Amino acid sequence: MHDIRWIRENPEAFDEGMKRRGMAPQSAELIMLDARRREAQTEAQVLQSERNTLSREIGKAKSQGHDATEIVTRVGEMKARLGVLEEGQRKAEADLTAALETLPNLPSDGVPLGEDEDANVELRQSGEKPCFDFEPKQHFELGEALGEMDFETAAKLSGARFVLLSGLLARLERAIAQFMLNTHTGEFAYTEVSPPVLVRDHALYGTGQLPKFEEDQYCTEEGMWLIPTAEVPLTNIPAGMVIDEDCLPRRYTAHTLCFRSEAGAAGRDTRGMLRQHQFAKVELVSITHPDQSGDEHERMTACAEEILKRLGLHYRVMVLSTGDLGFGARKTYDLEVWLPGQQAYREISSCSNCGDFQARRMNARFRPVGEKGTRYVHTLNGSGLAVGRTLIAILENYQRRDGSILVPEVLRPYMGGGIDVIGPPVP
RNA sequence: GGAGGGAUGGCAGAGUGGUAAUGCAGCGGAUUGCUAAUCCGUCUACCCGAUAGGGUAGCGGGGGUUCGAGUCCCCCUCCCUCCGCCA
Numbered sequence: 001m002h003d004i005r006w007i008r009e010n011p012e013a014f015d016e017g018m019k020r021r022g023m024a025p026q027s028a029e030l031i032m033l034d035a036r037r038r039e040a041q042t043e044a045q046v047l048q049s050e051r052n053t054l055s056r057e058i059g060k061a062k063s064q065g066h067d068a069t070e071i072v073t074r075v076g077e078m079k080a081r082l083g084v085l086e087e088g089q090r091k092a093e094a095d096l097t098a099a100l101e102t103l104p105n106l107p108s109d110g111v112p113l114g115e116d117e118d119a120n121v122e123l124r125q126s127g128e129k130p131c132f133d134f135e136p137k138q139h140f141e142l143g144e145a146l147g148e149m150d151f152e153t154a155a156k157l158s159g160a161r162f163v164l165l166s167g168l169l170a171r172l173e174r175a176i177a178q179f180m181l182n183t184h185t186g187e188f189a190y191t192e193v194s195p196p197v198l199v200r201d202h203a204l205y206g207t208g209q210l211p212k213f214e215e216d217q218y219c220t221e222e223g224m225w226l227i228p229t230a231e232v233p234l235t236n237i238p239a240g241m242v243i244d245e246d247c248l249p250r251r252y253t254a255h256t257l258c259f260r261s262e263a264g265a266a267g268r269d270t271r272g273m274l275r276q277h278q279f280a281k282v283e284l285v286s287i288t289h290p291d292q293s294g295d296e297h298e299r300m301t302a303c304a305e306e307i308l309k310r311l312g313l314h315y316r317v318m319v320l321s322t323g324d325l326g327f328g329a330r331k332t333y334d335l336e337v338w339l340p341g342q343q344a345y346r347e348i349s350s351c352s353n354c355g356d357f358q359a360r361r362m363n364a365r366f367r368p369v370g371e372k373g374t375r376y377v378h379t380l381n382g383s384g385l386a387v388g389r390t391l392i393a394i395l396e397n398y399q400r401r402d403g404s405i406l407v408p409e410v411l412r413p414y415m416g417g418g419i420d421v422i423g424p425p426v427p
Numbered sequence: 428g429g430a431g432g433g434a435u436g437g438c439a440g441a442g443u444g445g446u447a448a449u450g451c452a453g454c455g456g457a458u459u460g461c462u463a464a465u466c467c468g469u470c471u472a473c474c475c476g477a478u479a480g481g482g483u484a485g486c487g488g489g490g491g492u493u494c495g496a497g498u499c500c501c502c503c504u505c506c507c508u509c510c511g512c513c514a
Binding site: 041042045052060072073074079241243370373 | 437438445446452453454455469471473474475482483493494495505
């Protein structure tokens with residue numbers, strides 16, 4: 001959500017930001033709605049003030065035993081008009097909010113200008129593509145050959161875009177998540193959280209999925225929503241609160257299932273488990289002082305990168321262009337891991353600085369030391385990492401000629417001991 | 428599913444129809460010769476105003492009654508307790 005006062009004072013900067021997002025100028029319409037709102041408010045307040053004065057006189061007169069019928073009739077006559085004005089004020093406020101709440105965040109300075117992901121800019125790479133003396137397979141070929149990645153049974157149970165892992169692949173998935181959580185909590189000072197994965201409307205509103213992206217979410221009959229990412233519960237932890245400045249930054253991590261309808265993704269990534277309706281992810285969320293969100297964004301990205309480095313996976317860091325930026329983000333780094341079976345880089349983490357955009361929606365503030373009043377916190381979120389996609393990356397990067405998978409060194413302690421290789425498949 | 432009790436400022440907590448007590452925290456100021464005490468003011472959001480200042484709203488949300496609602500009535504949401512069911 002944007003600050004209407006800022007828009008009022010910086011209309012050209014606001015429109016410039018929207019333009020970089022590929023959107024038409026918005027400020028004129030918003031400023032008009034704001035003017036209408038303030039006009040309606042002032043109008044209503046003048047009459048309310050009058051009413052209050054007269055009502056107080058009635059109270060005074062009555063307590064002194066004087067007759068007040070004349071004033072009572074006068075105030076009574078104001079009533080209908082007052083109702084109309086108050087209704088007008090409510091309407092004007094609702095109109096402005098409705099216009100504001102569907103507008104995306106403005107890109108930060110320095111975010112590359114572009115229409116879509118083709119304009120994303122590579123910042124750096126880490127590691128190297130592995131060399132094979134055979135033709136590397138895709139993850140689903142490997143997993144199915146091992147007999148531990150079963151799309152047919154999953155489809156029988158749940159339909160398309162689901163997978164059933166079993167045996168050592170199921171265990172590998174668990175090991176990956178454990179390794180990530182232990183690293184983020186033990187070394188990077190994130191507090192582990194086990195949050196609800198069903199949330200109310202206002203939580204999804206706070207992070208920006210509602211009202212605009214309702215069709216991407218799963219909703220229960222009771223009106224609860226399955227989270228599309230743990231960003232939703234974690235970022236909403238400080239919603240509605242005023243926290244002390246010395247409690248910042250707050251860092252949370254959680255390993256949860258995520259649920260996405262993939263409504264707009266028909267036909268994309270249909271083979272394998274790259275794009276599923278349900279997947280596990282270890283999420284990172286930071287709540288920071290406004291002056292620190294930039295540094296925190298770099299730090300968070302580095303934490304996610306460290307996981308890939310320790311797993312020995314080659315990846316590149318992209319900064320998203322203005323056209324590829326998510327709704328709530330002002331700046332996003334994507335980590336793209338190399339998949340030798342696919343011969344492609346694929347997103348495995350997305351780290352975003354949302355500034356005060358989400359904080360304003362969820363009313364999350366802090367009290368600055370030495371100042372009066374409150375300010376909005378800044379919120380950041382990043383995957384640290386997507387567990388399913390990490391499994392894919394390990395399969396494709398650590399595959400061997402015989403179809404077996406070498407377990408990366410750092411994961412072996414989590415595999416239960418003595419399991420350094422998964423497979424090879426039995427014919 | 429059944430029954431009951433609740434929701435008041437950053438926090439705690441009074442308030443049964445007439446300007447939202449009080450305490451703590453925060454902020455501003457005064458004062459005192461020492462890490463502090465005391466006193467005064469302020470305290471959320473918005474509107475008007477160049478400033479000084481003025482005003483409105485805010486007691487979970489929305490309606491209603493009333494000249495006037497935190498207070499009375501209706502609807503809704505959420506929280507808690509007990510019972511039932513249940514991992």
